[in-house]
Amino acid sequence: MNLAFYKSAPVILTAVLLLAACGNKQTQEKSATAVESAASTDTTTTTSKQITFTTDQYRLAGIETGKVEMRNLSSIIKLNGVIDVEPKSTAIVSAPLGGYIRTAGLLPGQAVKKGQVLATIENPEFITMQQEYLESKGRLQFLEQEYNRQQKLREEDVNAAKTFQQVASDYKVIQARISGLEQQLALAGISKSALQAGKITRTANLYAPISGYIKNSNVTIGKYATPTDALFEIINKNDIHLALNAYEKDLPKLQIGQTVKFSLANENNYDRTAKVFLIGQTTGDDRVVPVHCHLTNGANSGLLPGMYIKAWIETGAEKQYAIPSEALVQLEGKDYLVFQTEKSSDRYIFQLEQVKRGAEQEGYTAVTFPEGMDIQKVDVVVKNAYAILSALKNMEESE
Structure with missing residues (x-):
């Protein structure tokens, strides 16, 4: 069988199905009578949504049937959301005192460790701060000695109380000033130990507050960074969790410790699991509640x-009639199943019946069947049911 046949197979199938729908009586030899009979059956049963396939049509369509099963299906709550990180595992790095950027930024995805230098900032104010700090340290040394001397004199009642009080006040003021300057230097990222050695610098470093990966880098050499600019965003992906959204109507069914099965948006198998550890206590404008x-x-x-x-989250399992989810077809917004009502050596008769869809879980869907149907005696089309639905549509359009 060559490539040309495979390419033309869909066209052949459509043509064959149209022949069945329209009741084309032009067949060869003894099969003419059978095809005519099938066409007649199709025409008279259109209102009950039945159609007859020949053996060749059945085989070409790749149809498979199966029995309805009783399965343990849980009532489920469907949710969606994103992969999120704990608050302690994300950080924004900025320049608290502002300044000009003197080093290039890092690439998104680059790994960093806590305390690593991320960028260097230059600011003339850094020089002034360091100068004031060194001058204040020198002044403190003098006032500390003067304070100790005046304190001894005061104990011996040699000096005036006012003189001692003035020296004590100056001593405390310079201590407070040095403490404030040390905090400013720490904010800027200037090492106090290097400064105490007498080294004044016009630049300061920005350090990584946590270990992780660079998510965003907004650093350009020469750019002036204000204290409100987010220069880097760091995320530690070792501490991720699910941040889901649940509708407020489902809140009574949610509990801490419930098992959650989930998958990525482009995956079909819900083979990953998680546990509910936090349920929000308020709803937003969109009437949803966060579930972590x-x-x-x-x-x-x-x-x-x-x-x-x-x-999705399981909220209780029970035995239900279920069929493979791919067996369900939709017509005009309603759910249907295709039943094989008759099978013989030369024909297959199918009937379309509306059903009610229930819980869906791991490739199976619970279904409520029409009243009075003997579920155990019917075969359901579980594969390529849409081929039969298409044939029905073509048959109705041709009439």
Whole structure:
């Protein structure tokens, strides 16, 4: 069978199905009678949504059937959200006193360690602060000696009380000034130990407050950074969790410790798990409640902060009639199943019936069937049901 046949297979299938729908009687030899009979059956049963396939049509469409099963399906709550990090695992780095940037930024995704130098800032005010600090330290040394001398004289009642009080006041003022300057130097990122050695610098370093990875870097050499500018954003992805959104109507069903099964937006298997550890106590304008979940061992493989996810939470299991989810087809916004009502050596008869969809879990969907149907005796089309639905639509349009 060559490539040309595969390319033309969809066209052949459509043509064959149209022949069945329209009741084309032009067949060869003895099959003419069978095809005519099938066409007649299709025409008379259109209102009950039935259609007949020949053996060749059945085989070409790749149809498979199966039985309805009783399965333990849980009532579930569907949620969506993102991969988030703990507040302690994210940090914004800025220049508290402002200044001109003198070093290049880091690339997003680059790993950094706590205390690592991220950038160098230059500011003329740094020189003034350091100068005042050194001058104040020198003044403190003098006032400390003067304070001790005046204190001894005062104990011997040699000097006036007013003189001692003035020296004590000057001593405390210079101590407060030095303490304030030390805090300013720490904010700027200037090492106090290096300054005490007499080295004045016009630059200061910005350090990483946590270990992690650079998420955003807004640093350009020569740019003036204000204290409000976010120069770096660091995230530690070793401490990630799920930040889900639940509708307020589902709140009574949510509990701490419940198991959550989730997957990425582009995945179909809900094979990752987490545990609910925090449920929000207020709703936002969108009427949703935040639900935070810790990942179980191994569930964080391949996950990055900011990824969108879909999830569901089990709220109780019970035995229900279920079919593979791919067996359900939709027509005009309603759910249907295709039943195989008859099978013989030369034909297959299918009937479309509306059903009510229930809980969906791990590839199976709970279904409520029409009243009076003997579930155990019917076969459900579980694969390529849409081929039959398309044939039905073509049959109705041709009439």
